[in-house]
Amino acid sequence: MTSTTTRMTHVISDCCAILAKIFREGRGYEAIQTATMVQRLTFRRRLSYNTKSNRRTVVKTPGGRLVYHYLKKAGKVPRCGHCKIKLPGIEKARSIERSRMSRRRKMVKRSYGGVLCHKCVKEKIVRAFLIEEQKIVQKVIRAQAAAAKGKKNKK
Numbered sequence: 001m002t003s004t005t006t007r008m009t010h011v012i013s014d015c016c017a018i019l020a021k022i023f024r025e026g027r028g029y030e031a032i033q034t035a036t037m038v039q040r041l042t043f044r045r046r047l048s049y050n051t052k053s054n055r056r057t058v059v060k061t062p063g064g065r066l067v068y069h070y071l072k073k074a075g076k077v078p079r080c081g082h083c084k085i086k087l088p089g090i091e092k093a094r095s096i097e098r099s100r101m102s103r104r105r106k107m108v109k110r111s112y113g114g115v116l117c118h119k120c121v122k123e124k125i126v127r128a129f130l131i132e133e134q135k136i137v138q139k140v141i142r143a144q145a146a147a148a149k150g151k152k153n154k155k
Contacts, residue, residue, distance in 0.1 A: 039066045080117040090114055 044067070047054045056068040075093040077086045089108045091101065098106060107114030112121050 081115055082120040
């Protein structure tokens with residue numbers, strides 16, 4: 001026997017096994033009819049391609065019909081603008097949903113809350129403090145140099 005005929009005999013034997021199981025359970029011809037009858041589903045929107053924006057699920061209505069329900073895209077948690085980690089304490093949402101959310105769900109109560117993570121804010125504050133300290137030190141050094149220069153001119 002060839003490979004195609006062997007495959008056909010396997011398929012036929014599988015079908016016979018399924019039919020035997022149905023009749024053993026006592027469901028008979030009704031089970032066979034319901035198993036073969038399939039309701040066709042039509043798209044409710046114009047887009048017919050299987051894209052990320054056209055995901056759908058089959059739902060049975062109270063009237064017994066099967067219809068498509070379109071799924072929305074999952075939202076993402078915002079990320080830190082500097083180190084790109086997910087920001088904790090902020091809900092994931094799509095941009096339109098986020099515009100309808102209350103302020104406390106979109107940010108945390110801190111400087112740069114909802115934009116930078118706590119580590120980057122701390123780093124930014126420390127950097128600003130050190131720059132200010134450096135400016136003060138340079139100012140003091142210039143003043144000391146000017147005072148030393150002034151003493152030399154007097155002598």
